[in-house]
Amino acid sequence: MRNILVLGGTRFFGKRLVERLLQDADTQVTILTRGITKDGFGGCVNRLNVDRTDAKALAEAVGDTVWDVVYDNICYSPDEAAAASRIFAETAKRYILTSSLSVYDPGPEVLxxxxxxxxxxxLRLGAKEDFNYQEGKRLAETVLLTQAAFPAAAVRFPIVLGTDDYTKRLHFHIEHVLEGKAIGVPNLGALISFIRSDEAANFLYGLGFSQLAGPVNACSDGTLAIGDILNIIGQKTGREAVVLSETADQDMSPFGIEESWYMDTAKARGAGFQFLKLAEWFPELVRELATELNASLRNRE
Structure with missing residues (x-):
């Protein structure tokens, strides 16, 4: 029986990861959250309700249970990573940190x-509030990959999309197009990587069986320029996007980067992982969201 701990796991790709793990009859899944968000897993999972930023409470909650894999989707600081390194030093056989494309600076070349x-x-230590998101993730990786006694991987995901995306960044663009609102985009030609939420979950699941360690890029095959994204939205909605280089802050695109920001996945592919083709799934996701959002707008009228 495999024993898996998921820090986080009640929403988005973390929830999808738990759902995938539960398909295996020989796997016992425990989720560790603050207990605020209901998960809907019923009696299929064990639950530990604790704030992972409280190192003492985290240590007491996990005890001396041995974990085949620990998935950490909610680590944002070097202090949190250092606590995990201490707490799981003797009990984690493998540790997988969800990191981010954000550890890289944008630029014209593939990352x-x-x-x-x-x-x-x-290395600098500190809490989440001591750093911006990029620096927090950089330092969390640094701690876990240099100080931990257990084998660890840091998965660098780009922007994750899906119908279950609670950040609603793609929703933002579709709603603006449907409503005829201007969208601020500083560089329509900037290229960006994406991954779908179920694809991200499947990658994490597969990595739990792999010996791949260290930093690992994971994203769908291909890139899209921001201008391409708006063109696809226009095709699926029948309305042309109104684009300005600058707008009010609330109308600036969440994808509005000034330089390209996209990743190479040769390391993961060399280890046998495969990725979905962005050009195939992205237009269908836009169509699905546009149908849903258009119906919602009509109901408001």
Whole structure:
């Protein structure tokens, strides 16, 4: 019986990961959350309700249970990573940190794992509020990949999309187009990587059986320019996007980067992982969301 711990797991790709793990009859899944969000898993999972930023409470909650894999979807600071390194030093056989494309600076060239090396990055400790998101993730990787006694991987996901996306960043663009509102985009030609929420969950699931370690890029095959995204939305809604280089802050695109920001997945593919084709699933997702959002707008009228 495999024993799996998921820190987080009540929404988006973390929830999808738990659902995938529960398909295996020989797997016992425990989710660790603050207990605020209902998960809907019923008696299929064990639950530990604790704030993971409270190191003492986290240590007491997990005890000396041995875990085949610990998935950490909610680590945002070096202090949290350092606590996990101590607490799971003798009990985690494998540790998988959900990291981010954000560890990289945007630029014109495709980004490979070596473009940010956590093994040589200067280590500083601190809490989540002491750093911006990029620095928090960089330092969390640095701690776990240089100090932990257990084998660890840091999965660098780009923007994750899906009908279950609680951030609603793609929803923002579709709603603006449907309502004829201007969208602020500083660079329509900037290329960006994406991954679908179920694809992200499946990658994490597969990585739990792999020996792949260190930083690992994971994204769908292909890229889209921001302008391409708006054109696809226009095709699926029958309405042309109104684009300005600058707008009020609330109308600036959440995808509105000034330079390209996209990743290479050769390391993961070399280990046998395959990825969905972005050009195939993205237009269908836009169509599905546009249908839903258009119906919602009509109901408001």
């Amino acid at each position: 490979r794992e070596a473009d940010f090396d956590p093994l040589s990055y200067p």
